[in-house]
Amino acid sequence: MKRSRRQFLKVASLSVLGLSTHLATGGIVNAAEQGAQYLPNENGLKAGRWAMVIDTRAFETPEDFDVCVKACHKAHNVPNIPNNQNIKWLWTDTYEHVFPEQGNNHMSESLENRDFFVLCNHCENPPCVRVCPTKATYKKPDGIVAMDYHRCIGCRFCMAGCPYGARSFNFSDPRKHLDMGEVNPEFPTRMLGVVEKCNFCVERLAQGLMPACVEAAEGKIVFGDLNDPESEVRKVLAENFTIRRKPNVGTQPGVYYII
Amino acid sequence: MIEKVLKGSPKFYVWLAFLGSLIGLGAFTYLFQMKYGLSITGMSRDVSWGFYIAQFTYLVGVAASAVMLVLPAYFHHYKKFKKMIIFGEFMAIGAVLMCMLFIVADMGQPQRMLNVILHPTPNSVMFYDMMVLMGYLVLNAVIGWVTLECERHQVEPPKWIKPMIYLSIFWAFSIHTVTAFLYAGLPGRHYFLTAIMAARFLSSAFCAGPAILLLLLFVVRKMTNFNPGKEAVQTLTKIITYAMTINVFFFLLEVFTAFYSGMPGHAHPITYLFAGHGGHVDWITGFMWVGAILALLSLALLIPPSLRDNEKLLPWSLGILVTATWIDKGLGLIIGGFTPNPFEKYTVYTPTVPELLISLGIFATGLFVVSILWKIALDVKKEAGTF
Ligand code: SF4
Ligand code: SF4
Numbered sequence: 248m249k250r251s252r253r254q255f256l257k258v259a260s261l262s263v264l265g266l267s268t269h270l271a272t273g274g275i276v277n278a279a280e281q282g283a284q285y286l287p288n289e290n291g292l293k294a295g296r297w298a299m300v301i302d303t304r305a306f307e308t309p310e311d312f313d314v315c316v317k318a319c320h321k322a323h324n325v326p327n328i329p330n331n332q333n334i335k336w337l338w339t340d341t342y343e344h345v346f347p348e349q350g351n352n353h354m355s356e357s358l359e360n361r362d363f364f365v366l367c368n369h370c371e372n373p374p375c376v377r378v379c380p381t382k383a384t385y386k387k388p389d390g391i392v393a394m395d396y397h398r399c400i401g402c403r404f405c406m407a408g409c410p411y412g413a414r415s416f417n418f419s420d421p422r423k424h425l426d427m428g429e430v431n432p433e434f435p436t437r438m439l440g441v442v443e444k445c446n447f448c449v450e451r452l453a454q455g456l457m458p459a460c461v462e463a464a465e466g467k468i469v470f471g472d473l474n475d476p477e478s479e480v481r482k483v484l485a486e487n488f489t490i491r492r493k494p495n496v497g498t499q500p501g502v503y504y505i506i
Numbered sequence: 507m508i509e510k511v512l513k514g515s516p517k518f519y520v521w522l523a524f525l526g527s528l529i530g531l532g533a534f535t536y537l538f539q540m541k542y543g544l545s546i547t548g549m550s551r552d553v554s555w556g557f558y559i560a561q562f563t564y565l566v567g568v569a570a571s572a573v574m575l576v577l578p579a580y581f582h583h584y585k586k587f588k589k590m591i592i593f594g595e596f597m598a599i600g601a602v603l604m605c606m607l608f609i610v611a612d613m614g615q616p617q618r619m620l621n622v623i624l625h626p627t628p629n630s631v632m633f634y635d636m637m638v639l640m641g642y643l644v645l646n647a648v649i650g651w652v653t654l655e656c657e658r659h660q661v662e663p664p665k666w667i668k669p670m671i672y673l674s675i676f677w678a679f680s681i682h683t684v685t686a687f688l689y690a691g692l693p694g695r696h697y698f699l700t701a702i703m704a705a706r707f708l709s710s711a712f713c714a715g716p717a718i719l720l721l722l723l724f725v726v727r728k729m730t731n732f733n734p735g736k737e738a739v740q741t742l743t744k745i746i747t748y749a750m751t752i753n754v755f756f757f758l759l760e761v762f763t764a765f766y767s768g769m770p771g772h773a774h775p776i777t778y779l780f781a782g783h784g785g786h787v788d789w790i791t792g793f794m795w796v797g798a799i800l801a802l803l804s805l806a807l808l809i810p811p812s813l814r815d816n817e818k819l820l821p822w823s824l825g826i827l828v829t830a831t832w833i834d835k836g837l838g839l840i841i842g843g844f845t846p847n848p849f850e851k852y853t854v855y856t857p858t859v860p861e862l863l864i865s866l867g868i869f870a871t872g873l874f875v876v877s878i879l880w881k882i883a884l885d886v887k888k889e890a891g892t893f
Binding site: 330331332333335340343344345347348374377378379380381382383398399400401402403404406407408409410411412415416417418419420439440441442493496497498 | 542543544545547549550551552554555609612613614615616618619621622625627629630631632633636688689691692693694695698770771843844847848849850851853
């Protein structure tokens with residue numbers, strides 16, 4: 248009896264060992280196979296520091312803005328919620344609201360009446376990243392401030408931290424406000440209770456495409472690598488007078504405005 | 507000692523049942539919040555924190571205030587407070603529990619709460635806040651329970667409890683300082699961005715917390731024969747008076763800096779709170795003025811010794827003080843921080859009925875826990891003859 252039990256244990260443990268090594272090697276092979284699927288796209292665009300320069304003089308009619316906003320919100324399945332719990336990635340406002348405390352008396356009529364684009368600035372020194380308790384908001388090495396919607400706990404500390412009002416919270420289920428037949432299947436819709444914002448089209452850059460708004464703006468918005476002295480953003484920055492929002496808060500925005 | 511809960515007067519159980527029904531109402535309303543999200547609250551894209559976070563902030567102060575008994579008793583050997591300490595510690599437990607519940611109620615994805623621990627982020631103040639609150643809860647539970655157990659057996663508390671008590675003193679300051687840092691380090695929120703925030707929080711906590719404690723103890727005195735002691739009450743009232751004076755002074759410092767400097771960002775939230783904007787006042791303005799007047803009134807009633815030591819008047823003075831500090835911190839603080847918004851625009855925040863019902867449920871939970879803990883403490887004291 249005793250012997251047979253010992254034998255049984257021996258066989259059993261050997262087979263468990265065999266099974267687990269099989270699983271382990273199989274697992275490794277599998278992982279290697281799967282890893283291949285996640286290789287970055289060879290055409291993906293890379294930069295040391297992505298930045299955007301908006302030529303505000305070139306945006307004249309509401310349609311000029313509209314095509315960009317539509318392109319962005321369509322690409323990212325941003326719902327349109329008709330109350331003050333809405334979601335905004337890219338939108339417009341007047342000079343005094345976009346650049347508070349940077350206004351002047353007796354400004355030119357065009358400046359007073361013109362609208363300006365507002366979006367996340369992808370700050371160099373982003374308070375939203377600093378305050379997030381879960382690293383759901385984080386900064387990529389190329390300067391893009393990205394978000395993991397699946398990690399976000401919806402504490403909204405980042406909304407209190409962002410000095411630019413760039414973040415939105417899903418107070419209600421965003422899918423209820425989307426035409427689910429029309430959603431862009433390339434980009435996830437969000438769920439109830441998480442924060443979101445403009446992501447500088449990180450998913451398009453990875454495929455070698457320019458951001459949706461930049462593409463739709465047909466040259467009125469320039470996008471490129473701030474660290475590359477030869478880049479177009481550097482060229483337009485060198486040639487034009489530009490300002491950024493709230494320079495006094497020390498965040499070093501990555502969005503520049505040609506005035 | 508827990509068995510003491512089982513032997514109580516019918517009145518006590520009616521009270522618990524009443525609180526239980528409020529808890530049920532809050533929990534029921536919370537089900538709706540689970541389903542429809544925070545859209546059922548009055549919060550918006552512009553005012554993204556509201557009543558929940560404000561109550562959390564206020565209650566951290568209440569929790570920290572237990573130190574106003576512990577510190578004189580252990581640092582200055584002020585024996586008269588010894589009788590009351592346990593009530594302060596047990597109230598702190600209830601307060602911390604409410605803080606945690608308010609945080610959970612405010613989360614968009616509460617089921618992911620553990621992400622704060624699974625992905626610890628030392629650069630986030632919220633990470634530290636969670637840690638210190640947990641720590642404070644444990645400290646007070648252990649200290650309270652062990653000292654009470656010893657009182658029951660009429661033995662000296664074990665030696666190791668002393669260092670824990672000293673630790674709890676520093677810890678109390680730390681919980682409210684860290685809570686202030688949640689706000690005081692945000693670059694774009696002028697009403698929050700002030701170095702004196704932690705000091706303001708502590709001063710308001712150290713008057714409001716002990717005032718609430720005394721008010722509750724007066725109720726207990728009415729119901730049972732427990733007497734905290736005349737001198738102890740007078741001493742604590744003096745502490746409350748000093749803390750409130752400093753609290754009001756600190757607020758006036760803010761007003762001076764905002765308006766003498768004339769910097770628009772600093773002035774706008776205070777102007778909004780007390781005078782509205784563009785010729786339009788919102789509901790908060792009325793509250794702010796009532797709060798300001800009550801704050802001064804409470805000082806008028808507490809500073810003169812003859813009024814302060816008047817036992818008939820004292821509950822009223824304390825009640826006025828609590829209301830004033832609550833309006834300042836439980837309403838004005840958050841609303842002023844988010845109005846105007848980063849675009850210098852004004853969005854009105856008004857808490858909704860569901861939001862208030864959930865809050866009521868949380869307050870009832872805290873009171874429920876405190877009622878049970880206090881009953882245990884009172885029964886033990888009765889038995890041990892330290893009533
Ligand atoms: S603009 Fe706001 S959300 Fe965007 S990176 Fe800066 S702080 Fe973060
Ligand atoms: S709401 Fe989400 S992204 Fe924002 S701070 Fe909280 S966990 Fe981070």
